Amino acid sequence: MSTYLLVSRSTEYEARLRALLGSRLSVVTGEFLTFGADSVLEMVTDTPRIVLLGPVLNFEETRDLTRGLVERYPDVGLIVVREQRADLEDWVDELSLHAVLSPLASDETTRDLLDRLAGWLVSHGRAEESDFAEDADAETESDAQPDAPWSSLFHATEAETPADAVEPTSSTAPEAHDAEQAAEATPEEPEWLFPPLDPSVRSExxxxxxxxxxxxxxxxxxxxxxxxxxxxxxxxxxxxxxxxxxxxxxxxxxxxxxxxxxxxxxxxxxxxxxxxxxxxxxxxxxxxxxxxxxxxxxxxxxxxxxxxxxxxxxxxxxxxxxxxxxxxxxxxxxxxxxxxxxxxxxxxxxxxxxxxxxxxxxxxxxxxxxxxxxxxxxxxxxxxxxxxxxxxxxxxxxxxxxxxxxxxxxxxxxxxxxxxxxxxxxxxxxxxxxxxxxxxxxxxxxxxxxxxxxxxxxxx
Ligand SMILES: Nc1ncnc2c1ncn2[C@@H]1O[C@H](COP(=O)(O)OP(=O)(O)OP(=O)(O)O)[C@@H](O)[C@H]1O
Ligand SMILES: [Mg+2]
Incomplete structure (x- = not known):
């Protein structure tokens, strides 16, 4: 069963995600969007639990896909894979998204985001825990990078209050005073709110x-x-x-x-x-x-x-x-x-x-x-x-x-x-x-x- 669905025009990103998710991922390439969002949706046979849209999809394509997906699969988790740009706020405001993920995010960050969204879907009765069970070939090629960029972020969907949204900071972002206490308790292993530099990206x-x-x-x-x-x-x-x-x-x-x-x-x-x-x-x-x-x-x-x-x-x-x-x-x-x-x-x-x-x-x-x-x-x-x-x-x-x-x-x-x-x-x-x-x-x-x-x- 394909728990995750990717609609993307980047074969490179597709390969990366496949290495992470194995057979739990199904892919519809963005070329099918030439014939409209419906033709992409018609190709989806299983009920996806989490759909990743992008990279290289424009706003209209993403909007039509999110609308169609929410209509067909009201419980689905939606992630847009897109670089951080100024107009991202508009995307988040106008589309029913659960998260935005940078295509440059490390495997560790990507997996973390997928796991947290999965956890949220399960805790809100939108999916079963068994839906996300890992199969044998998942993770085999994943290349964990400890220096993950802070490139994913969560947002409330239109239909939900921010409190209902997946909260990125729940496990890693204590408030300032909590951070001080945490540092006192475990001085060797602080849980950083903003992870350090991504060594794969060149400075310009x-x-x-x-x-x-x-x-x-x-x-x-x-x-x-x-x-x-x-x-x-x-x-x-x-x-x-x-x-x-x-x-x-x-x-x-x-x-x-x-x-x-x-x-x-x-x-x-x-x-x-x-x-x-x-x-x-x-x-x-x-x-x-x-x-x-x-x-x-x-x-x-x-x-x-x-x-x-x-x-x-x-x-x-x-x-x-x-x-x-x-x-x-x-x-x-x-x-x-x-x-x-x-x-x-x-x-x-x-x-x-x-x-x-x-x-x-x-x-x-x-x-x-x-x-x-x-x-x-x-x-x-x-x-x-x-x-x-x-x-x-x-x-x-x-x-x-x-x-x-x-x-x-x-x-x-x-x-x-x-x-x-x-x-x-x-x-x-x-x-x-x-x-x-x-x-x-x-x-x-x-x-x-x-x-x-x-x-x-x-x-x-
Ligand atoms: N490490 C340092 N030790 C001592 N003095 C410093 C140090 N760093 C900066 N200064 C001095 O502090 C003052 C303020 O520094 P600077 O002008 O670089 O700050 P700024 O953030 O650009 O200020 P502004 O917000 O006004 O633009 C300057 O007089 C500078 O020489
Ligand atoms: Mg200055």
Whole structure:
């Protein structure tokens, strides 16, 4: 009996799912959708318990399929397999879905989601436990990856209250105070709310974010650009996305002639050569897209312009780094839709750490969490009355890089020099290099490939 049904246009995804589910999976390829959703549904002979739709199905196709499936099999569990995009919210709002799963999710994450949805269907009398019994050939080829991305999320269906929906956090996401207690009880094995980086996804565009101001975003963005430029000279661009009060050119002692306002102007949108003239070159071998010359001009840059700019820059540079304003304003949300990595920054104050936790939760719920995440604890200090472990428990994710408080940071900034150049042996500089190595982990081992891929831009 086929418990699971996949309707998809990706043979690669089909093969992956088959390796996980064996003969419990039946597949109808998306080509049949050419003749309408009904022709796909007519091919389904057994009663599926869980249906996965996608990847590579459009909204209309998915909508027609969900409607048809719910009509025929009212108890069915529905999962859309789709990348995290801004319009995902609309899909979730309009379709009767139980979950959204990224096609990049590891086998472990996928299996976890399927198991939890199965458990929910059984507990709500929509299926029998025996429906999900594993057969002999399931799991044989599955390749467990401990570093699962947080790429699946659950939502209430239209017909149900959120309380009825499968709750992703029930087993792994205790509230902040519970997390602290859990950490105390089992300090060696915390249950992270936001699992760490997926090593299979390459970094390309990074947004440096923090819910609160003054946490060190700009410092980190600048030093990332300098560090990455040593791996990919002249193929790194740093965008000052703090449109009103950006200070990157000041911190780098640069005097830009053009700014982000020019970079999103129609002339630059129409012509890549014009776009390139808006960059300011730094001698360390990277480019800067400077912030607007005044807050009023900064206001003219629309959130979607910023997102589109990130996309265009990704076509030109190996690494795009975007410094942002504090919080999750429209501009930052737009940027997050277009990046592969989030570098999340917090100091050691409990209020900041709690705010990070809320920010990560919101991003996950919105489906806007980039595939890779690097959690940076800045201003780390033995005198703070909190350890990095405590900080991690409050946030719900491990700390990836701890940058100590250091007077060398301010000194370097006042000199208009990036810290990793100004005082490379300073503990904060070393920590920032650690972050660079983490982001450039592919390049550290495969420098030659970069040489091939690099697209040199002449300094103006
Ligand atoms: N590890 C550190 N040790 C000491 N000082 C630091 C450290 N990191 C950043 N600073 C200093 O803290 C101040 C704030 O840093 P920065 O401007 O990078 O934060 P930000 O998050 O970009 O702030 P904003 O939200 O205002 O944009 C700066 O003066 C910077 O030099
Ligand atoms: Mg800043």
């Amino acid at each position: 565009a990074l947004a440096v974010i923090a819910p609160k101001g003054g946490q060190g975003k700009s410092t980190i963005a600048i030093n990332l650009a300098v560090g990455l430029a040593s791996f990919a000279p002249n193929s790194v661009v740093l965008v000052d996305g703090d449109l009103q009060f950006g200070d990157i050119t000041v911190a780098l002692a640069l005097e830009p002639t053009r700014t982000i306002v020019d970079a999103v102007a129609p002339e630059a949108v129409a012509d890549e050569l014009v776009l390139k003239t808006t960059f300011t070159h730094h001698p360390a071998g990277f480019f800067v897209v400077a912030s607007a010359p005044s807050p009023e001009l900064g206001d003219e840059v629309q959130p979607r312009h910023l997102g589109a700019l990130v996309d265009r820059l990704r076509g030109i540079f190996r690494y795009v780094i975007v410094d942002t304003t504090p919080g999750l304003g429209e501009h930052t949300l737009n940027v997050l839709e277009h990046v592969t990595d989030a570098v999340v920054v917090s100091n050691m104050a409990v209020a900041s750490l709690r705010a990070v936790r809320s920010e990560l939760t919101l991003l996950t719920t919105l489906g806007l969490m980039p595939v890779n995440r690097h959690m940076v604890l800045n201003f780390s200090d033995k005198m703070a009355g909190l350890t990095a472990k405590d900080a991690a428990s409050i946030i719900g994710t491990p700390i990836d890089v701890e940058v100590p408080r250091s007077s060398a940071v301010v000194l370097a900034s006042n000199r208009g020099r990036p810290l990793v150049h100004d005082d490379p042996r300073d503990p904060a500089a070393r920590a920032l290099q650690e972050l660079v190595a983490r982001v450039a982990r592919e390049d550290t081992t495969k420098r030659t490939r970069i040489a091939r891929r690099r697209r040199i831009l002449e300094p103006q």
